[in-house]
Amino acid sequence: MPKPSSSAVDKALDLIEALARSNRPLRLSELAGEVGLHRATAYRVLIDLIRRGWVLRTDDHYLLGAAALQLSHSAAHNSLVAVGRPMLEALSERTGMMVNLQVLEADRSRVIDVVRPPRLEMINHLRDEMLPVHRFAGPVALVALLDKDARRPYLRLAEEAGHPLTGPEGLLTDIEEAERTGYAFERGRAEHLVASVSRAVVSAKGWPICALTLVGLDAEFDEPHLSELKRQLRGATDALQDALTGLSSSPQADPG
Numbered sequence: 192m193p194k195p196s197s198s199a200v201d202k203a204l205d206l207i208e209a210l211a212r213s214n215r216p217l218r219l220s221e222l223a224g225e226v227g228l229h230r231a232t233a234y235r236v237l238i239d240l241i242r243r244g245w246v247l248r249t250d251d252h253y254l255l256g257a258a259a260l261q262l263s264h265s266a267a268h269n270s271l272v273a274v275g276r277p278m279l280e281a282l283s284e285r286t287g288m289m290v291n292l293q294v295l296e297a298d299r300s301r302v303i304d305v306v307r308p309p310r311l312e313m314i315n316h317l318r319d320e321m322l323p324v325h326r327f328a329g330p331v332a333l334v335a336l337l338d339k340d341a342r343r344p345y346l347r348l349a350e351e352a353g354h355p356l357t358g359p360e361g362l363l364t365d366i367e368e369a370e371r372t373g374y375a376f377e378r379g380r381a382e383h384l385v386a387s388v389s390r391a392v393v394s395a396k397g398w399p400i401c402a403l404t405l406v407g408l409d410a411e412f413d414e415p416h417l418s419e420l421k422r423q424l425r426g427a428t429d430a431l432q433d434a435l436t437g438l439s440s441s442p443q444a445d446p447g
């Protein structure tokens with residue numbers, strides 16, 4: 192156990208580092224014990240960290256918040272999966288679709304969690320796979336939130352694969368449509384007779400945190416079903432965005 196922290200900065204960093212080391216959300220008593228602080232002291236510091244976006248509270252557990260997610264690849268995955276998993280499960284149950292959670296990496300997106308219903312076991316779940324932007328809806332939804340300079344590595348990969356950037360079937364058309372509507376839609380590019388629709392979760396500053404993607408059989412994505420899927424997807428991404436950024440939440444008294 193570390194020695195008691197000597198300053199407010201030490202206390203805050205000790206708590207953040209303890210959450211980064213953990214592969215699951217922690218209770219207040221666990222966190223306080225981990226860093227050698229009294230519960231009341233740890234709670235006061237955590238309240239400030241929650242207000243600044245460094246820590247997220249869900250029920251009576253704590254995990255890294257949106258600000259910290261920008262700094263730690265592995266911790267970001269742990270936190271996103273911990274917060275997002277119940278929402279993925281609920282979205283899959285409501286829609287009957289496979290749902291995945293993706294984050295952007297250097298020139299592709301990575302699938303970090305998946306919920307796949309038994310009826311869709313014939314579709315590859317792609318967990319831990321890297322997805323190029325010209326073949327999948329998830330990375331399109333994420334790249335659409337980047338500025339033109341930041342998009343270049345993703346576009347370069349598509350060019351190297353021989354995918355057109357311009358024209359009606361070009362990648363830039365898909366990205367512009369996702370930027371305009373908030374949704375990316377793909378059918379048959381990655382897997383025959385499979386379609387997907389994706390929407391990004393956005394930080395308060397407008398950068399993409401992650402994306403939720405609904406995946407299923409192509410025939411199930413025709414109107415009006417697609418409109419309903421988008422409605423469900425919007426609700427789930429809005430809820431996840433709120434959980435990660437705390438835009439409509441405020442710290443409450445700790446139940447003890």
